[in-house]
Amino acid sequence: MGTGESGDPSRLPTEINEIRFDVKKKSNRKARTRYRIWAYYMVGGVLSLFCIVVLLHPDYAYLHVSGPMNIGHEELACEDCHKSERGNLRQQLQANVRYLLGRGTNPVAVGYRAVNNYDCLYCHERPNDRHPVSRFFAPRFREARERIRPQYCVGCHSEHNGKRVTSGMSYCDVCHEKIEVENDPVSISHRQLARDGNWASCLACHDYHGNHKMEVTRDFDTRITEQELRRYFAGEIDSPYATQKFHKAKARVEP
Template structure:
């Protein structure tokens, strides 16, 4: 448990989800020889909120029920490590799963017997055909499928409007600007403006200029409270942009920073990247130029400055990429365009970090209070929040523009994802048809 290089003790490479923190042993093994309970605490520490907001279909409490005790003899589903072990990279399935594909069988044999539609299905397919997930079934419940089953593939512009609505808080601007002018800092800053014409020119075009965030608001040495630091650390941004920083540190871009480790660089990662990008340390300025803060550059150009896998490079020539180009050319509104960030960094409300803005609909379905939803909106900086299983994108992203049947098929088609959604889906998720079928009066299944 002492400091120092622990690579010699690593019993096997970590899974795709945790490889960035694999040498930080004490993150999971918080006590040496701690065993399953200690590991369980570590898992829930980091993942509890995410699973709760996904309305986890198999929470631990379901298995504390004595009536389910016999199920646990086969597979003890109270513990995460029963299905997500570590240090076995070669035997680990996508999403860190280390239990065999047909494990649903242990507990749900009855379904195959009771439901006509399910009779000839392979247990391998329960969790892989786009029909069910183990944890997150928010977009897959029967009621949800039937409610949205008749939607056309592409919706009218009116609904498209919701996807990219402008971030709602630029209005404080002028007032703050004037206040800042009166403060000492602004006067002090004047010299720096004159000395650095390039940065001054970029900054003058930025939202920070409008909001009265001056050079010294970022460049002041926070320890001594005066003086000039050349490279302001991320904590400077976090002080003013808490939600963005917090979510940034929950995903693959910032998870090392959350553990006090050095930032991730492409050369340490397991994806394909642009040649020459290997040494770039990830930080806010990877996407946001520190002085001009142009969010359009951040939404596509910045990403493809690093990511060079097939899916990423295919974006530019995809139908969504063409929409994005039309927006850049001023032909359509921001709300109608799709960028990398539209899918990977959707907007969400402050109160509910994981539910995204599909929250409203969800709460209405749950009959919970639909009040207190008009909070401010911000961009979720955790690219992993809706990434896997990818049905998470249905509610928070695709369904703002597309109908459910089209979008669910598109997300089940791996080749289509590789082409970054160029073309119609060739996969078909049948559960939508079955759900509709069961609504027919003569079906008593």
């Protein structure tokens, strides 16, 4: 009684040892599993860190280029537009962890911050702009901001597309749907064009930024054709508006 299944007292030490061996074996198996998991984490962490370092290094920028540079930007270097985020890599990761834990107000970019209006305006800002991006932050342009993002340069000039303009041609109705021109000089009135929904014709007569030295036609039949505008937007032809400009963009960002 109480001496094991065989009832043989001499087998008790052997059974105890077998139990101890089995427990130790299971413990060793769990330990090996833990070590294996930690090894996977370590290898994954090292590989991830290596990839981050490689992708952030200027010499390897070609590995993550999104697409061809837009027309006029072919000679720009990556760092001309893509500026380093504040802080080092450790500080950037810590800031994002704090944000995810609810202890930070905003996330930060890792490596390079996103391109913003200031980066574009460094080369392209001019005093005669008829549609400066800053104007569209006003409350009355809320609908326009939601529909076409005119408050951002990249709303119409999204980079790495190999084009000059990436927006469509029929967005003027967002702000000018109820247009009325007193003593309208055009052969077909602006009001009539708006009623007809002929919004693609706006850019056929009007240069959006007003930087080309041109005379606006009064004869609607002599306007720039839609095909010409599409080819100009795509970067296939030079400007159909005019060859001369009031202000030229800087050729390259100064150091």
